[in-house]
Amino acid sequence: MRRPTTATEAYAWHRAYVAGQNPPQHDGEPQCGWFKARLIKGGPWVEARIWIEREIEGNGELACPEEYRCEVDGMRRDAYRMWTYLTAISKAEYDALLHRRLMIPEMQASMAKLDLVAVPILPT
Amino acid sequence: MSDQSNLPPRDHNAPPEGALPLPVMPGEATPEQVERAQQAAWAATKHEEDALQAFDMMKQAELSAHVAVFCDAAGKWLDIKIVESAEQAERLTDFVTGARGLSKRVEDARKDEKKRWDDLGAEVQTAFTPLTTKLTKIAESMKKMQGVWLIQEANRMKAEKAGAERKAREVREAAEKAAAEAEARNDISGQVEAEAALIAAGKAEKLASKPVKSQVGSATGGGRKMSLRKLRTAQIDNLNLAFAYFRNHAEVREVLNRLANQAVRAGDLDEKNASTFGMSIIETESAA
Numbered sequence: 118m119r120r121p122t123t124a125t126e127a128y129a130w131h132r133a134y135v136a137g138q139n140p141p142q143h144d145g146e147p148q149c150g151w152f153k154a155r156l157i158k159g160g161p162w163v164e165a166r167i168w169i170e171r172e173i174e175g176n177g178e179l180a181c182p183e184e185y186r187c188e189v190d191g192m193r194r195d196a197y198r199m200w201t202y203l204t205a206i207s208k209a210e211y212d213a214l215l216h217r218r219l220m221i222p223e224m225q226a227s228m229a230k231l232d233l234v235a236v237p238i239l240p241t
Numbered sequence: 242m243s244d245q246s247n248l249p250p251r252d253h254n255a256p257p258e259g260a261l262p263l264p265v266m267p268g269e270a271t272p273e274q275v276e277r278a279q280q281a282a283w284a285a286t287k288h289e290e291d292a293l294q295a296f297d298m299m300k301q302a303e304l305s306a307h308v309a310v311f312c313d314a315a316g317k318w319l320d321i322k323i324v325e326s327a328e329q330a331e332r333l334t335d336f337v338t339g340a341r342g343l344s345k346r347v348e349d350a351r352k353d354e355k356k357r358w359d360d361l362g363a364e365v366q367t368a369f370t371p372l373t374t375k376l377t378k379i380a381e382s383m384k385k386m387q388g389v390w391l392i393q394e395a396n397r398m399k400a401e402k403a404g405a406e407r408k409a410r411e412v413r414e415a416a417e418k419a420a421a422e423a424e425a426r427n428d429i430s431g432q433v434e435a436e437a438a439l440i441a442a443g444k445a446e447k448l449a450s451k452p453v454k455s456q457v458g459s460a461t462g463g464g465r466k467m468s469l470r471k472l473r474t475a476q477i478d479n480l481n482l483a484f485a486y487f488r489n490h491a492e493v494r495e496v497l498n499r500l501a502n503q504a505v506r507a508g509d510l511d512e513k514n515a516s517t518f519g520m521s522i523i524e525t526e527s528a529a
Binding site: 137138153155159160161162217221223224230231232233238 | 448451459460461462463464
């Protein structure tokens with residue numbers, strides 16, 4: 118059986134990206150981390166994250182293969198398909214985005230194009 | 242019947258035989274010509290009851306017929322090529338006066354037709370211009386505020402970059418020194434470690450030297466990214482030198498010519514002082 122991937126290994130790509138090191142990014146090779154995405158062109162940012170799901174036995178080894186899981190706008194999505202459309206952000210930015218989506222009602226309609234003309238965005 | 246015996250012969254006023262042909266005075270377009278033009282104009286319209294006509298087609302057609310008559314007459318004048326008698330010249334004066342009169346009628350009609358659109362256009366301008374002015378002012382003020390933030394961020398990023406570069410350089414220098422020392426004491430293990438540290442330091446230095454750009458994205462995702470934009474403009478410190486640089490440009494000559502013509506008309510520039518400033522006065526004559 119394989120040993121589970123450590124958090125340091127799983128989030129290495131995300132850490133390097135956020136640090137501005139421009140790590141390689143390939144289609145079909147998702148990486149764990151926090152992201153933002155637009156579900157439609159001109160739509161609001163929605164939060165997204167990718168993590169690894171696995172079962173670990175008592176001896177610390179994997180009970181089954183590790184699987185990438187992805188959640189975009191609170192819904193489970195295919196990590197391999199969504200990976201291309203995600204922009205990595207820091208955890209702090211991810212939390213701020215979640216908060217902002219609660220504060221700005223227009224951002225809650227994730228499948229509607231944002232109309233910034235309809236309601237002015239205020240400083241707070 | 243009255244006695245007509247003391248009157249001159251009937252043909253006393255007729256031009257002598259072999260005299261120069263005189264072009265006819267154009268006069269007004271005949272009612273038939275006007276009607277024909279109006280019918281053609283009516284046929285050309287769409288006849289939609291609610292169609293908005295830009296101008297009175299009938300009035301324009303009437304004027305158009307008159308203009309056509311004047312064009313024909315002008316053609317006859319051009320056929321004679323040169324004015325050869327005083328009478329022709331006097332007739333030409335009348336023709337030109339008539340053409341000017343018709344031109345005035347056309348111009349008055351055009352102004353009259355255009356006025357209602359101008360008035361409506363002015364109303365539109367009055368209604369909308371303040372709105373765009375306000376929004377432009379808003380954008381300008383906000384851009385100024387954003388500019389302050391962007392400059393502040395740019396300075397911070399520049400300072401951070403300088404710090405990272407300095408740190409990376411120090412690490413590289415330390416690694417180089419360690420490699421040299423390991424080589425001096427024939428320490429293979431130390432040399433390999435120092436080389437690895439040197440490679441890492443090179444990577445860190447390359448990363449630190451990456452250009453940084455201050456920019457602000459959209460909070461919601463719907464806005465356009467904003468960043469600092471450099472605008473390069475020239476300020477003239479020495480007008481004479483600047484003039485010497487641009488002296489061969491055609492636009493410079495045009496501007497100077499315009500200013501000189503204004504000065505001549507105002508009487509500031511005349512035959513006495515024109516040569517002092519490298520100019521001369523040219524007088525040309527034309528009929529007016």
